[in-house]
Amino acid sequence: MKHLLSISDLDRAEIEDLLTLAAEFSSVLERDIPKVPTLRGRTIATVFFEASTRTRLSFERAAKALSADVMSFAPGTSSVTKGESLKDTVLTLEATGADLFVVRHESVGAAARVAGWVNGPVINGGDGAHQHPTQALLDALTLRQRFGKLDGLKVGIVGDIANSRVARSNIDAFTKLGAQVELIAPSPLLPVDLSAFPVTVSGSLEDSLPHLDVVYLLRVQIERGSGPILPSLAEYGLRFGMNRQRLQMLPADAVVMHPGPINRGVEITADVADDPRSLVLDQVQNGVSTRMAVIFRLLGAS
Amino acid sequence: MNSELAIRNGTVLTADGVAEIDLFVKDGRIASIGGDHDSHTTIDANGAWVGPGLVDLHCHLREPGEEWKEDIASGSAAAAAGGFTALVAMPNTKPAIDSGHLACFITERGRQVGLCQIATAGAITMARDGKALSHLDELWEAGVRIFTDDGASVADAGLLRLAMEYLAERGAVVAQHAEDQGLSLGGQMHEGAISSLLGLRGIPALAEELVVARDLALARLTGVRYHVQHISSRGTLDLISDARAQGLPVTSEVTPHHLAFDDERVMALDPAFKMYPPLRAASDREALVAGLSDGSIDVVATDHAPHAPFETEVTFAEAPRGVIGLESAASAVMTACSLPIETFFARMSISPAQIAQLENQGRRVATGILANLVVFDPERTWTPDRFRSRSENSPFRGEALRGMVLATIYEGRVTHSLVKS
Structure with a gap:
C-alpha cells in the first residue's frame, strides 16, 4: 500500500489487516503512557483545505501516539489566502520535511492529485463527496x-x-x-x-x-x-x-x-x-487507533 | 508552365469526383489539374487524400484578453498544423466580440498572421451577459455570419426571439451553446453511473436537450438558420433530426472528443477530460458517431479551448472547462469514425464553409479556385505529445491516432508540411 486514497484500492484481506493492527493500537492507547516510539523523527503533514476539527485532531493524536512530529496546515492562516495553489502548498510542505500527507479538500480527487505531485505517501482525509x-x-x-x-x-x-x-x-x-x-x-x-x-x-x-x-x-x-x-x-x-x-x-x-x-x-x-x-463515542475512539494503523502501514515499513 | 507548387500522387477530391491526379498551384490558385509542369516546390502526397483545407466552425483563440492561453498567431499555427485553412473564432473574448470594430480587429489580426483565414462569430448580447442585443447590424457589416453567446446559452427566450428575427432577415446563423443553467449548476461531468460513483455533481443530458427543444420552436417561429453547437446527447440528435424532417433549416456540429470518448474516461479525474458539454454515456457517443457518418450531424467542430498548464494543475472540480483540439481533430475523427473521403471533407470542410459563408473555403478542387488545401494520409498513425498551441490541455495526448495531416496550403502557400521537397 503506497497511499490510502479510496476503499476501492483495498481488498478484504488488506482491510482486515488494517483492522487487526488498529485493534492492537487500541490497547496501546489504553496504557498509562499511550505512546510507542515507532515513528520517532518522521513528520506528518495534515493539509486540511476544508474546515474540520475532529478528523484533523484524530490524525494528529494518532501521529503523536506513534511519536511522529506533526505539521498542521489550514488555509485560514496560510498562504492560500494569498492565492497559493494546492500543488505549491504540498510541494512546499514536502520541501520543509513532511514524510506523509493527510489531505482533506472539497474537490473530488484532490488527495489522488496530491499523490501525483509528492514523493511521500498520501492519506485521503476526505475529498468532496467521493471518499473518506x-x-x-x-x-x-x-x-x-x-x-x-x-x-x-x-x-x-x-x-x-x-x-x-x-x-x-x-x-x-x-x-x-x-x-x-x-x-x-x-x-x-x-x-x-x-x-x-x-x-x-x-x-x-x-x-x-x-x-x-x-x-x-x-x-x-x-x-x-x-x-x-x-x-x-x-x-x-x-x-x-x-x-x-x-x-x-x-x-x-x-x-x-x-x-x-x-x-x-x-x-x-x-x-x-x-x-x-x-x-458514536466508540467511533471517535477508534478513529485514533485506525489512523495509527494506516500511518504505520504507510511509513512504518521503511 | 512554371508552377510554384506541385502536389503529386495524391487522391484528390475534385469537382468532378475523386481522382488520382497531380495538382499545380500558381499565383495562389489551382493552375492545372493533371498534366506535367515544372514546379519550385513539390509535395509528395502518395497514399494521401488531397482536398479543400479544413474549416473549423468553433474555436477559442483567446485574443483579446487571455493571451497567456492562446492568441491569434499561436492558434493559427496550431490550425495550420491540424490541416485547417479557416477558423471561426468564438466571441467570448475579453472584451466579447459584440461590436463591429472588435470583429474587424480579429479578422485583421488573422490577415497579419497569414497562416489561415480567421473569421469571427459575433455575440448575440452585449458583453454576452444575456440582457441586451449586441450591435447585430454592425457585426454583420463587419463580415460576421454566425452569432452566438458561446460559453453560455441565451437564456431569455424573448431576447433570443428578437435576435433571431433580425438575423433571419440578414441570412445569418444563430448558433447556440445549449445549457440550461439551472440543470447544469455546479455540475462537473455527465450525470450518470460514473458521476454517482465519484460523488461529482452531474450535468444531465436534459440541460442541453431542453434548450434545443425551446430554440427549435423559436426557429420555427422566426425562420432563422439555427445551428446547435457541440451536441453531446442522443436526445439532442433526435430533436434535430425531427426538426430537419419537418424542413427547418437546422444544422449541428460535434467535437472530436465527443466522438472519441465517453464518461468512463472521467474516472481518472484528469482535467484534460473536463469540458462543456461533458463526455456522455457510451450510447450517446455511438449515436454521435452514427449521426456524423449518415449526415444527421453536418459538421465536426473542435471547440478548441486552450487553458494554460498552471490553470489545469488543480483538482478536476477547480479546473476550467474545455480542451484543445485543432492539431488532433482530423486524426481523432478518422480514428473514431473511419469516414470515407467524400464524407470526411463534407463534414470537416465543405459544410462548415457553407454554414460560415466562407466563399473561398470548402471548395472541391477545380482550376482557378484559391489553393486552400490539405494533404491528409488516412492510414498513417501517430501519437500527439507536443503542440503548437500555447496550451497543452488535450485529451488526445498519448492516444494512438490513425490519420495524419501531411501538409496544409493556404492561398497557395505551404503553411505546414511534413513532405515538402
Missing part, C-alpha cells in the same frame, strides 16, 4: 468490536447519500467485509444512478428499522454548494431522524452510529445520541 477511507475503516473496526464480524450484518445508511463521502467509502468497506447495505433517503438525496452500488434502497426509515442491525445516520445540511437540497431540516428530521420511539422499532441488539458532528434534533435526538446503543 479512514472513516470507513474506523466504522468497520467499531462494528467488528461490537459484533465480532460484519458478515451478514444488515446496515442501513440514512441521509444525504448523494453528497456523502462517508456513504461512498462505507458502502464499499461494509460490503467487502460481508455486510448488506440498505440506503434510506428521499430520492433527491440518492445518487442518480445506483447501478455501480451493491445496495438496496428504501424510502422509509420506519419500514427498514425492524430488520436492521445497524442504523448509520449521516449528517445532513440544507445547503450543499449549488443550493438548497432540503425543504427544511425539521421536515427531514420528522421523516428520517432517529428518536426514542424509532429506537424501539430496532431489534434488541441493534446499534446506532453517526460520523459526527451531530445535528442534535435533526438526524438524531439527544436521548438517542446518549443511549448505550449509540456507538
Whole structure:
C-alpha cells in the first residue's frame, strides 16, 4: 500500500489487516503512557483545505501516539489566502520535511492529485463527496468490536447519500467485509444512478428499522454548494431522524452510529445520541487507533 | 508552365469526383489539374487524400484578453498544423466580440498572421451577459455570419426571439451553446453511473436537450438558420433530426472528443477530460458517431479551448472547462469514425464553409479556385505529445491516432508540411 486514497484500492484481506493492527493500537492507547516510539523523527503533514476539527485532531493524536512530529496546515492562516495553489502548498510542505500527507479538500480527487505531485505517501482525509477511507475503516473496526464480524450484518445508511463521502467509502468497506447495505433517503438525496452500488434502497426509515442491525445516520445540511437540497431540516428530521420511539422499532441488539458532528434534533435526538446503543463515542475512539494503523502501514515499513 | 507548387500522387477530391491526379498551384490558385509542369516546390502526397483545407466552425483563440492561453498567431499555427485553412473564432473574448470594430480587429489580426483565414462569430448580447442585443447590424457589416453567446446559452427566450428575427432577415446563423443553467449548476461531468460513483455533481443530458427543444420552436417561429453547437446527447440528435424532417433549416456540429470518448474516461479525474458539454454515456457517443457518418450531424467542430498548464494543475472540480483540439481533430475523427473521403471533407470542410459563408473555403478542387488545401494520409498513425498551441490541455495526448495531416496550403502557400521537397 503506497497511499490510502479510496476503499476501492483495498481488498478484504488488506482491510482486515488494517483492522487487526488498529485493534492492537487500541490497547496501546489504553496504557498509562499511550505512546510507542515507532515513528520517532518522521513528520506528518495534515493539509486540511476544508474546515474540520475532529478528523484533523484524530490524525494528529494518532501521529503523536506513534511519536511522529506533526505539521498542521489550514488555509485560514496560510498562504492560500494569498492565492497559493494546492500543488505549491504540498510541494512546499514536502520541501520543509513532511514524510506523509493527510489531505482533506472539497474537490473530488484532490488527495489522488496530491499523490501525483509528492514523493511521500498520501492519506485521503476526505475529498468532496467521493471518499473518506479512514472513516470507513474506523466504522468497520467499531462494528467488528461490537459484533465480532460484519458478515451478514444488515446496515442501513440514512441521509444525504448523494453528497456523502462517508456513504461512498462505507458502502464499499461494509460490503467487502460481508455486510448488506440498505440506503434510506428521499430520492433527491440518492445518487442518480445506483447501478455501480451493491445496495438496496428504501424510502422509509420506519419500514427498514425492524430488520436492521445497524442504523448509520449521516449528517445532513440544507445547503450543499449549488443550493438548497432540503425543504427544511425539521421536515427531514420528522421523516428520517432517529428518536426514542424509532429506537424501539430496532431489534434488541441493534446499534446506532453517526460520523459526527451531530445535528442534535435533526438526524438524531439527544436521548438517542446518549443511549448505550449509540456507538458514536466508540467511533471517535477508534478513529485514533485506525489512523495509527494506516500511518504505520504507510511509513512504518521503511 | 512554371508552377510554384506541385502536389503529386495524391487522391484528390475534385469537382468532378475523386481522382488520382497531380495538382499545380500558381499565383495562389489551382493552375492545372493533371498534366506535367515544372514546379519550385513539390509535395509528395502518395497514399494521401488531397482536398479543400479544413474549416473549423468553433474555436477559442483567446485574443483579446487571455493571451497567456492562446492568441491569434499561436492558434493559427496550431490550425495550420491540424490541416485547417479557416477558423471561426468564438466571441467570448475579453472584451466579447459584440461590436463591429472588435470583429474587424480579429479578422485583421488573422490577415497579419497569414497562416489561415480567421473569421469571427459575433455575440448575440452585449458583453454576452444575456440582457441586451449586441450591435447585430454592425457585426454583420463587419463580415460576421454566425452569432452566438458561446460559453453560455441565451437564456431569455424573448431576447433570443428578437435576435433571431433580425438575423433571419440578414441570412445569418444563430448558433447556440445549449445549457440550461439551472440543470447544469455546479455540475462537473455527465450525470450518470460514473458521476454517482465519484460523488461529482452531474450535468444531465436534459440541460442541453431542453434548450434545443425551446430554440427549435423559436426557429420555427422566426425562420432563422439555427445551428446547435457541440451536441453531446442522443436526445439532442433526435430533436434535430425531427426538426430537419419537418424542413427547418437546422444544422449541428460535434467535437472530436465527443466522438472519441465517453464518461468512463472521467474516472481518472484528469482535467484534460473536463469540458462543456461533458463526455456522455457510451450510447450517446455511438449515436454521435452514427449521426456524423449518415449526415444527421453536418459538421465536426473542435471547440478548441486552450487553458494554460498552471490553470489545469488543480483538482478536476477547480479546473476550467474545455480542451484543445485543432492539431488532433482530423486524426481523432478518422480514428473514431473511419469516414470515407467524400464524407470526411463534407463534414470537416465543405459544410462548415457553407454554414460560415466562407466563399473561398470548402471548395472541391477545380482550376482557378484559391489553393486552400490539405494533404491528409488516412492510414498513417501517430501519437500527439507536443503542440503548437500555447496550451497543452488535450485529451488526445498519448492516444494512438490513425490519420495524419501531411501538409496544409493556404492561398497557395505551404503553411505546414511534413513532405515538402
